[in-house]
Amino acid sequence: MSPAGAAISAAVVCALLLGSSGAPSSAEITVMGMVYCDICSNNSFSTHSYFLPGVQVKMECTFKVIAPRTAEQIWFSVNRTTNNHGIYKLQLSSVDGVQCARDKQLANFCKATLISSPSSCNSPGFRTTTDQIAVKSRRANACIYSLDPLNYRPPRRDDAVCGTIPQS
Template sequence: MASRLVFAFCFFSFLLQLEAAKSHSNINNPQITVMGIVYCDICSNNSFSRHSYFLPGCVWLCLSFDVNELGSVFWEEKEFDVNELGVEVRIDCMFNAIAPRTAEQISFSVNRTTNKYGIYRLEVPSVDGVQCARDKAVKSTCRATLLSTSSKACAIPGFQSTSDQISIKSKRANMCIYSLNALSYRPSKRDTALCGK
């Protein structure tokens, strides 16, 4: 009986150590998020004003509204192709990896579409050697560029590209968030009644 208890204790201790090692290795892997917003600069003054709004997109299901013959508004869910709605943004990133004998660079480009709040977001999978939160100097950079918009009312590019970013880092969780400056579109004609001269 005592040998069974010792075996069970050793077995469960081994499982606990294995789980602790797994969670410890996950902490060492960086969690990197790159994000930004796209808005419509209604008054074409190169800033977010009280008349501006975020340019939303849709992932899988969107609400659509219509007016029937009686003048009643009704909402329905419709499925859309992700490329038909929202703003498409190209994200280019370069990360410097820390290797024992060499300096390595990891570069990639991806396209993302804004969500229903006008936010585009990229979750970067764990990259071996990248310690984003532990680096004191900014060695990683990202850039966002407007590609297209589904909005017909606000389709002239304003702020088309940005590489300016705010980096938020957490050493404890080895997590980095790169928040890029806002990108914008504007209408083809300025509404002087709404925005003034």
């Protein structure tokens, strides 16, 4: 290849990688969260808590779509199962018209709700969450929505492990 051809090829590759024509038209979106067993029933992750595999979680999300002359939205509802580390997630690749990384304010919405737990730790604590942290990359038009943790509790609190609750 001639030096001029190599320079043109390099310029084309750089333009594609760097997104010189603005943000990509399709978004890469990941929505994720975790579920744990709140052994001491205090709505916090303690040294006795552990992540719950096999939990069924319902995820519902709405994403604002940028379309000429219309106000469109993408809405979906899916069920996911937590992995061995108590994490559930959904990855959407190539979502046309969604510019999740461009908006300063979060115009998109996700919610996760507990469905069931195969564990003996199966009494719902935090059942639903809509609170999230969004990590965005404008260059790649990629967004990760990390939802606040959900938890289950055991049927009975073990005072030998957690200590007694002070009486008011």
